[in-house]
Amino acid sequence: MAKTPGFVCNVCGAAHSKWSGRCDACGAWNSIVEEVPLSTGPAAQSLGTKRGNRIVLSDLSSDEAPPPRTTSGIAELDRVLGGGLVPASAVLVGGDPGIGKSTLLLQAAASFAQAGLKSIYISGEEASAQVRMRAQRLGLTQAPVKLAAETNLRDILTMLEAEKPALAIIDSIQTMWSDQVSSAPGSVSQVRAAAHELTSFAKRHGVAVILVGHVTKDGQIAGPRVVEHMVDTVLYFEGERGHQFRILRAVKNRFGPADEIGVFEMTGDGLAEVGNPSALFLSDRENPAPGSVVFAGIEGTRPVLCEFQALVAPTPHSQPRRSTVGWDGGRLAMILAVLEARCGIPFAGLDVYLNVAGGLRVTEPAADLAVAMALLSAREDTALPPQSVVFGEISLSGALRPVGQTENRLKEAQKLGFTAAIAPTRSKTSGTFGMSLRQYEDLAAIVGDLFGAG
Known part of the structure; x- marks a missing residue:
């Protein structure tokens, strides 16, 4: 039995059983059109009775060479x-x-x-x-x-x-x-x-x-x-x-x-x-300032250092603003909640602005600790130790979780002249590469050590 034509929205691709003037999925008007299935005609009707060709199977082990590649020079x-x-x-x-x-x-x-x-x-x-x-x-x-x-x-x-x-x-x-x-x-x-x-x-x-x-x-x-x-x-x-x-x-x-x-x-x-994006994203950074933290991240296989900038200011409005550029707004809300619930540092009545310098968009969870340090530094108006990089993931309990490729992060930071790093404990690395590595179990320990609170 042949399939009856369906209806599809040109805007969002939602399927409908019949035509209507408005798409229920995206709300667009006059966007639903009739779509004829590809399997129509005599060939489709005889498909159930016609035998196909036999497929040759192979093993997972193979001696085939990897596909050739042509480099562009870029x-x-x-x-x-x-x-x-x-x-x-x-x-x-x-x-x-x-x-x-x-x-x-x-x-x-x-x-x-x-x-x-x-x-x-x-x-x-x-x-x-x-x-x-x-x-x-x-x-x-x-x-x-x-x-x-x-x-x-x-x-x-x-x-x-x-x-x-x-x-x-x-x-x-x-x-x-x-x-x-x-x-x-x-x-x-x-x-x-x-x-x-x-x-x-x-x-x-x-x-x-x-x-x-x-x-x-x-x-x-x-x-x-x-x-x-x-x-x-x-x-x-x-x-x-x-x-x-x-x-x-x-x-x-x-x-x-x-x-x-x-x-x-x-x-x-x-x-x-x-060729060296880390140096480019940090080119305008000279003296450390409150609210400024350097994050040692990994993009694919490449270590990239970038700067997180935070600003915390009293709000004249009843609902404080939470604005982010280059970072997930939902994750910012989670970190603010952890700081208040686990470290006793409230951000009620304060506008919070977070920016990743240089236009880079960061999605790595390892940037949690850098964001928290930038927020605390801006709120307390205290700069972090100079020539320091930060990385680590924060759990809802306030504990710091280790992240991968710690060695590559430290090597990139050391190559650009940084001398200290703040990271979670149990971070797997064969050495510190001449850097001072300070490791912490949870976020409250960092708050008490660096900012005298918590």
Whole structure:
């Protein structure tokens, strides 16, 4: 029995049994369209009676060599990709509008082309003349990159099959239009169909495909989440408009470590890679000030030092403000509750502002202790000991939990001239690398030792 057509919201992708004017999931109006299942027609009806081909099974042990990689010469990009670009791989790159996605990928296309890969850049948002203007500004006019401005998916696949490139960049997946799907470009059905066709083409023909994806106001890639499952690698290009730093972060990578980051600096000549991001994020730090704490973190496989800045001030309002930039607001509320419940330090009637300097976004739980130290330092108007770094996770009981890669954190801090570290006990390390390591069991012990309270 054939399946009846369903209805899908173009905004959030929610499925509905019948059409209605408003989506119950996201509240959008006139966004529900009819979606015809792919398995329709005589072939689908005879699928139950036709025997398929026998599948050959293999063992887990294999002598196959790892997939070959092509490096671009952009060290930060190669690091995030896991060591270079893998043939027949599909990469999805998302980021806010104007953050520099097209600039990064045009530079990457030029670098891969100069490394010997036949590269094609297909723009669905700009004309070829606009892409040439950007290439002229970046000094890439001599790069052997082929350009095209097209949104018709059928024509794009025909051209790629004829040209046989090694790398194809699609900017962006939301502008692609398939004549086999009866919905507008950018809809859930169109994005899913275009991503499926391009990913399948990459696997069949050995072409590496890089897709650019728009993001929603929540920072997630627009369209159905199934697109992120289809591709091999998902990268997010992050950064604050007020800062020149940009972070390329891998959130999924089948050919390398996830959560790896690459740091770039936006200049007049394009994106310049930053080899030592720790020194860059701490470049303006001279004398320690109240509310300022240096956190020794790990991003992927790379140790990165950054500065947490806190400000605590009396509030004129009945409801104190809790504002964060670069850190999770829910985790800030948890740390404030632990400080009050376990250490007896109230923050009622006080506005709390927390910022990660340099535009970096930190998600590692090991930053809990650095946040708590910054809040206490700002509240007590007392600076931490100079040349100190802090790391450690805080539990709801106030105990400090050890975190991984303690040695790498200490090595990076020592390389940048720091002489002391504050960390939880039971942190696994083979040495202190010439640093003074102060270890504590719980948060109350730190409060009593450094701030004379608790």
